[in-house]
Amino acid sequence: MASPAVLHEQRAPKLLRELNVWHATSVVAGTIIGSGIFLVPAEMMQAVGSAGLVYLAWILGGLLSFFGALTYAELAAVRPWAGGEYVYVRDAYGPLPGFLYGWTWFLIAKPASIASITAGLVRVLGNFSALSFLPHPLFSWHATPTRVLVINYGHLVAIAATVLISALNYVGVRKAGHFQIAFTVLKVVMIVVIAFVAFAAASGSWSNFSTTFTGARGGVAGFMAALVAALWAYDGWNDLNMVSEEVQRPEKNIPIALISGVVLVAGLYMGMNAAIQHAMPATAIARTSVPASAATQIAIGGWGAFLVSIGMAVSMLASLNGTVMSGGRIPFAVARDRYFFKALGEVHPRFHTPALALIVQAALAVVLVLVGGAFRELFSLAIFAEWLFYAVAASTIFVFRKREPNRPKPYRTVGYPIVPALFIGAAGVLLFYTFVDNLSNSIAGLVVILTGIPVFFYFANRRAGKQI
16 A cells, blocks of 8 residues: 555646647747847848858758757657756756756746846837837836846836746646747748748849858858857757646657747748848848848838837747746756755646746746846856757767667657767857857856755755655
8 A cells, every 4th residue: 555645646736738739839939939030130141241151050050950859859759758858867867967957947047038038028119109118217226335226117017028928827838838829820920921021122132142241250250150149049949848748649749849840940030031131232131230120121111110020029928938838847847856945846736837936937037137137147158058958968869779778769860870969069069169259158157057066965965864
C-alpha cells in the first residue's frame, strides 16, 4: 500500500495536455515574430552594405534556426516534459547544470524578455497621436541622492500588459493557446499585407537589389553582426519545448510544430525583406530606423506608418503571450524536482497551470519595467547566457543517443550528427562574437550563472535532509 505522501503526490493536480498541433505551431511562429523583422533590416544593411549579403545572413540564420529546431524536436519527442531545456541538461549532465539553466532563465532571461517586449509595445503605441501622452511622467521618487525613479503612463501600460497576459495564462493554457492562434494568424496576415503594400510602391524597383551602402562595417565582422541580428530575429523557436508537457501527442505534434513554425517564419522574413529592398535602395534602408514603416509610407503615405505600427503591436502581444507561457514552466519544473521553493512547483487545482510560478515571473518583470533602462543591461548580459545554454542543451542529443541506444525515438533528427553539430558550432561562433563585442555584459552573464551555485547547494541540502 502506498504511503500517505505518495498518495498525496498521486492525487495532486497535474498539468494537462490541452495544446493541439495548431496551438503548438502558433507558439513557435508567434513567439519568434516580434518587432525584429520590422527593425533589423536596417542594422543588417549597416553591417554588410548589400542586399545579397543581407539575404545570405537571413538564409544562414534561418537554416541554423531550422537545424536547432530539428535537434530540439528529437529531444522534446523523447522527453516531453515541462521545462524543456532544463530537463535535457538535467538528465544529460546532472542537476547542478540543469539548475543553473533554470536559475538564469528564471532570474533574468524571461523577466527581461517580458519587460523588453512590453517596453517596445509602449514605444509603438506612443506613435499614435491619441496615445502620445504615454511618456509623460505621473510622479517621481528619489530612490537615492543620485537616482530618480520616474513612473510614467507608459509604465502603467507595460505593467497592465504583463498582468493581463499573465492572468490569461493563469486561468488555463488552452485559453492562452487560443489567444496565441488568433494573434499569430493576425500577425501573419499583417506581415503579408505590409509586404504587399511595400512591393506595390510606385517608386519601387528591382534595381534596388543591386544598390549598396558604402558606410557599412563590412568584412567578416560585419557579416557576423548581420548574422547575429538575423538569429536574434529568429529567436524564440525553442519556447515550445518548455510547455511540452501540455502538448497533445508530443512525439508527433512538437516536431511538426517546430519544423513548420520555423519554415513559416523564414518565408515571411524573406518576403518582408524583399519587399523592403524593392521599395528602397540600400542607403535608404541603412539610414531608416524602421525600414518596414518607411517602405509602406513610400507606397501609401502616412497610412503606411499606421499600418506597420499596428502590425508591430499585434506581433508583440503574441510574442509576449508565448514568452509568459513558456517562462512560467521553467521555475515550475525546477521546483517540482525540489531544487527550488516547493510552492513554485505546484499546479493550480482548478486551472491546472503553474500559477505561482506565473505570478512570480510577472512580478519580476514588473520590477524590471519600473527600474527603466536598467533591465536593458540585464537583457543584454543574458544574451550570452542564452546562447551558451542553447549549445549545451543541443549537445545533449549526443549524450542521449550514446547512453540510451535502445530507447524508442518517435522522431529522429534528420541529418544527425551533422545537423546538431552545425547548430552547436554556430552557437559557439555567436558566443565568441557576442563575448568579444560585449565583454563586460558577457562576463556579468557568467557571474549571474555562477551565483546560482550556492543557491543550488542550499536547496540540494534541504532536499537530501528531507529524503525527498
